[in-house]
Amino acid sequence: MERERTFDIAVIGGGPGGYVAAIRAAQLGAKVLLIEKDQLGGTCLNRGCIPTKAMLADAKRFELLRSSSVIKADGLRIDMEKLVERKNGVVKRLLRGVEFLVKDNGITFSHGTAKFLDPKTIEVEGEKGKERFESQKIVIATGSISAKIPNVAIDGKVILTSTEILDLSFIPEDLVIIGGGYIGMEFACLFHGLGSKVTVVEMLPTIVSTEDEEVIRGLTTILKKRKIEIYTDTKVKEAKVKKDRPEITVVDKEGKENLLKAERALVAVGRSPYTEGLQLEKIKVALNGNFIKVNERMETSVPGIYAIGDVTGRQMLAHKASAEGIVAAENAFGHQNKIDYSKIPNCIYTSPEVASIGMTEGQAKQKGLEVRIGRFPFQSNGKALANGEPEGFVKVIAERDLGQVVGVHILGDHATDLIGGLSLALSLEITLEELGKTIQAHPTLMEAVAEASLDASKEAIHLPKKDK
Amino acid sequence: MAVEVVLPALGLTVEKGTILQWLKREGDVVTKGESLYEVEADKVTTEVESPASGILKKILIPEGVEVPILTVVAVITEEKEELPEKYRTMAVEKPEKKVEPGAPKIQEPSVFLTSGPTEIKAPPAARRLAKERGVDLRAIKGSGPGGAILVKDVESFLIKGMPAGPKVLTTPTARKLAERESIPLSFIKGTGISGRVMKADVMAAKSPPKVSELKPRPPVSKYQLGQVIPMNSIRKVIAKRMAQSKFTAPHIYFYNDVDMEKLFSLREEFLTELEQVHGIRISMNDFFIKATALALLEYPLLNSKVSGEEIHIFPEINIGLAVAMEDGLVVPAIPRADQLSLVEIALYRADLVERARQAKLTIEEMERGTFTISSLAQFDITFFTAILNPPQSGILTLGKVEPKPVVMDGQVVVRKTMRQGLSVDHRIIDGAVAAAFLQSLKKKLENPYTTFVKL
Numbered sequence: 001m002e003r004e005r006t007f008d009i010a011v012i013g014g015g016p017g018g019y020v021a022a023i024r025a026a027q028l029g030a031k032v033l034l035i036e037k038d039q040l041g042g043t044c045l046n047r048g049c050i051p052t053k054a055m056l057a058d059a060k061r062f063e064l065l066r067s068s069s070v071i072k073a074d075g076l077r078i079d080m081e082k083l084v085e086r087k088n089g090v091v092k093r094l095l096r097g098v099e100f101l102v103k104d105n106g107i108t109f110s111h112g113t114a115k116f117l118d119p120k121t122i123e124v125e126g127e128k129g130k131e132r133f134e135s136q137k138i139v140i141a142t143g144s145i146s147a148k149i150p151n152v153a154i155d156g157k158v159i160l161t162s163t164e165i166l167d168l169s170f171i172p173e174d175l176v177i178i179g180g181g182y183i184g185m186e187f188a189c190l191f192h193g194l195g196s197k198v199t200v201v202e203m204l205p206t207i208v209s210t211e212d213e214e215v216i217r218g219l220t221t222i223l224k225k226r227k228i229e230i231y232t233d234t235k236v237k238e239a240k241v242k243k244d245r246p247e248i249t250v251v252d253k254e255g256k257e258n259l260l261k262a263e264r265a266l267v268a269v270g271r272s273p274y275t276e277g278l279q280l281e282k283i284k285v286a287l288n289g290n291f292i293k294v295n296e297r298m299e300t301s302v303p304g305i306y307a308i309g310d311v312t313g314r315q316m317l318a319h320k321a322s323a324e325g326i327v328a329a330e331n332a333f334g335h336q337n338k339i340d341y342s343k344i345p346n347c348i349y350t351s352p353e354v355a356s357i358g359m360t361e362g363q364a365k366q367k368g369l370e371v372r373i374g375r376f377p378f379q380s381n382g383k384a385l386a387n388g389e390p391e392g393f394v395k396v397i398a399e400r401d402l403g404q405v406v407g408v409h410i411l412g413d414h415a416t417d418l419i420g421g422l423s424l425a426l427s428l429e430i431t432l433e434e435l436g437k438t439i440q441a442h443p444t445l446m447e448a449v450a451e452a453s454l455d456a457s458k459e460a461i462h463l464p465k466k467d468k
Numbered sequence: 469m470a471v472e473v474v475l476p477a478l479g480l481t482v483e484k485g486t487i488l489q490w491l492k493r494e495g496d497v498v499t500k501g502e503s504l505y506e507v508e509a510d511k512v513t514t515e516v517e518s519p520a521s522g523i524l525k526k527i528l529i530p531e532g533v534e535v536p537i538l539t540v541v542a543v544i545t546e547e548k549e550e551l552p553e554k555y556r557t558m559a560v561e562k563p564e565k566k567v568e569p570g571a572p573k574i575q576e577p578s579v580f581l582t583s584g585p586t587e588i589k590a591p592p593a594a595r596r597l598a599k600e601r602g603v604d605l606r607a608i609k610g611s612g613p614g615g616a617i618l619v620k621d622v623e624s625f626l627i628k629g630m631p632a633g634p635k636v637l638t639t640p641t642a643r644k645l646a647e648r649e650s651i652p653l654s655f656i657k658g659t660g661i662s663g664r665v666m667k668a669d670v671m672a673a674k675s676p677p678k679v680s681e682l683k684p685r686p687p688v689s690k691y692q693l694g695q696v697i698p699m700n701s702i703r704k705v706i707a708k709r710m711a712q713s714k715f716t717a718p719h720i721y722f723y724n725d726v727d728m729e730k731l732f733s734l735r736e737e738f739l740t741e742l743e744q745v746h747g748i749r750i751s752m753n754d755f756f757i758k759a760t761a762l763a764l765l766e767y768p769l770l771n772s773k774v775s776g777e778e779i780h781i782f783p784e785i786n787i788g789l790a791v792a793m794e795d796g797l798v799v800p801a802i803p804r805a806d807q808l809s810l811v812e813i814a815l816y817r818a819d820l821v822e823r824a825r826q827a828k829l830t831i832e833e834m835e836r837g838t839f840t841i842s843s844l845a846q847f848d849i850t851f852f853t854a855i856l857n858p859p860q861s862g863i864l865t866l867g868k869v870e871p872k873p874v875v876m877d878g879q880v881v882v883r884k885t886m887r888q889g890l891s892v893d894h895r896i897i898d899g900a901v902a903a904a905f906l907q908s909l910k911k912k913l914e915n916p917y918t919t920f921v922k923l
Contacts, residue, residue, distance in 0.1 A: 429641035
């Protein structure tokens with residue numbers, strides 16, 4: 001049978017932005033082409049969110065048992081090969097799921113690298129040669145790749161990126177992580193959990209610098225207590241491989257040099273948009289740095305062409321990409337939808353976890369917003385204590401005038417599961433009153449959220465009395 | 469001495485009005501300028517002020533009765549003065565009772581309608597509003613005489629929520645904001661999922677027209693082929709006046725093209741700053757109003773009217789601005805525009821236009837005009853002719869501003885250009901004067917720094 005050549009919509013990139021856009025467009029009755037040069041699922045499923053969480057789960061269980069004063073498990077060890085195997089199994093299973101969904105929705109799949117010939121024509125080069133497709137609408141969802149820094153020689157064996165480290169067959173005795181962002185800190189906690197001695201080097205004054213100041217302070221203190229070394233305000237001058245081991249020269253704020261040695265090094269200095277080979281110059285799409293410029297409807301400067309996900313910048317999050325994918329697909333077929341970027345939750349799978357949504361206190365101040373702030377520590381929460389996870393707190397930020405909750409920041413185990421309810425709350429523009437008066441089951445961690453909301457008016461039940 | 473309270477001329481287009489509500493009782497002390505009664509004419513409710521101070525001795529026309537304009541509706545006397553004999557027999561009976569033919573016509577249906585098992589008292593405006601908004605009058609507690617439900621009762625009911633009406637999806641923050649701003653949620657178009665009214669929607673709806681002025685959005689055309697439509701009173705008056713103007717005053721028309729580049733850049737330059745300082749956006753119309761007023765100072769003949777065999781030059785320059793309404797047209801005027809600053813003109817203009825759309829203008833505002841500007845710049849209209857707004861003798865028309873090729877210094881260049889038109893009454897204004905006026909206006913607009921920037 002002759003393969004279709006013309007489509008209503010073509011999506012370049014099969015990650016959590018692209019495949020979701022393709023499915024949504026198919027639901028709307030469009031004839032959809034999905035192009036992916038590697039595997040469906042993108043960075044998230046193959047090299048990011050999912051595999052790291054599979055590994056973290058094992059690392060966390062391992063650490064819990066090791067550090068338990070109740071469960072005596074002598075000679076406890078981790079089988080790294082099995083860990084990687086289980087992780088790969090999880091990825092494969094989810095990958096099959098995505099492949100099924102794409103097929104089930106009648107989406108045409110093209111395996112290969114896409115490039116623009118003009119704003120309506122794409123050429124895909126795959127194993128079987130070149131194919132040309134025409135499409136009324138095109139969504140660019142090509143994602144991002146690990147960023148590189150000068151004088152750091154990533155070889156993929158000793159000095160690694162987040163991709164190679166996922167298949168490490170052993171637990172390095174010590175690990176230096178360049179970059180204290182969320183990727184770096186997750187790997188720091190993962191390998192610390194597995195037993196490595198971890199050192200983090202961050203150029204900025206703090207780790208996970210986009211989070212709320214109090215959360216950053218809390219997390220830094222906890223991790224330092226766990227003997228994760230953190231050097232902030234420290235630049236990497238050079239990193240090279242010497243006798244199969246990395247040697248990293250760092251410079252602190254005062255200009256003092258220091259040589260860090262370890263068994264392995266990880267470079268996690270952020271991610272860059274990936275548009276290589278797309279021939280964007282052929283369609284003259286406007287860029288914002290290296291990112292593709294889009295408006296809040298995900299439209300690029302070229303009519304009919306949309307861009308979503310990491311390639312457009314802002315927060316590089318799978319769920320943001322998916323949300324944008326849905327908006328782009330709907331707008332391509334006549335809707336007029338927008339994304340509200342102020343209500344995208346953010347999760348960091350450190351130990352303890354960090355989760356947040358909305359504004360930080362600093363951002364609120366910067367915007368000149370008058371705020372009321374409530375806090376509640378997990379050590380005053382029954383469930384957290386029973387779990388043996390009393391670290392961290394909930395911080396609720398509300399705008400003073402109407403009491404609208406504009407930000408929630410959680411440091412603590414299971415924070416990433418707690419934030420879901422708050423995404424709903426913020427998208428429904430909830431105020432402190434509702435959040436504080438909602439009846440939460442006991443004993444649960446959500447009680448801490450309600451209490452933090454009440455604390456904003458100095459009315460938390462389980463905190464010492466505060467003068468009003 | 470007794471002073472007659474008359475139903476005033478409620479603007480150009482109104483012939484009759486219904487007394488909706490007396491705000492004072494017989495025997496009350498009234499002061500000049502104080503609101504005496506509410507009158508409704510062609511869907512517009514106006515409060516009428518007392519023409520004198522004294523005692524409201526006698527109400528001649530009760531609530532709910534429709535009378536022609538200039539009918540005497542009440543009499544104000546001095547404190548100890550008796551009601552003059554001639555008024556004693558003039559009072560019209562309450563509409564429930566029998567009406568003698570020949571007396572001022574009584575509106576049907578009458579004010580106090582019965583509906584359902586219990587009698588509900590509500591004037592037509594309140595009923596109409598309630599009907600438009602789907603409110604059951606039985607759910608509202610009336611604050612008017614005898615428990616009558618007034619427009620304000622319906623409004624406050626709508627603001628507090630409509631238990632019987634359609635449910636409005638909203639968010640806690642949006643609800644709080646709407647309550648504080650007294651914006652009924654049911655009037656706000658929600659942009660959230662399933663039309664949920666979000667905070668941003670309430671913000672967008674801030675300071676909206678008041679409840680009573682909100683009308684359902686008209687469809688593209690409410691008319692159908694083959695339909696026969698009786699003229700309402702607004703239309704009748706417009707028809708009469710326009711025909712009278714066109715057939716009485718021999719119109720002559722003049723046009724010239726105005727290079728708008730400099731005016732645009734001047735506006736651009738000051739716009740943001742003025743907006744920040746004064747909280748008002750200066751529109752292009754404000755510049756036209758000011759420039760026209762200044763040109764009229766030079767050519768006062770265009771600021772005049774024919775009166776018998778005399779030409780009366782108006783003592784003030786009050787520039788009227790034609791404002792389209794759903795059913796017709798009003799021309800509120802900015803007083804002494806020659807003496808006002810641009811910001812003052814803008815503030816006047818914004819207020820007048822807003823209230824014109826809400827049908828809340830006072831008669832004075834509609835009648836004080838001495839020269840009119842009519843702009844169709846919002847439309848794709850190059851230029852048009854206008855009929856004089858009697859008794860005025862000049863009207864300026866403005867087409868849309870668009871880039872056009874023009875010759876400057878022997879070169880064809882593209883400039884923002886607007887065609888303006890002038891209609892004048894040839895009985896008193898000759899072509900040369902009109903042409904000179906229009907030329908002067910053009911010069912003022914093309915040299916905006918000299919015209920608008922006071923040094």
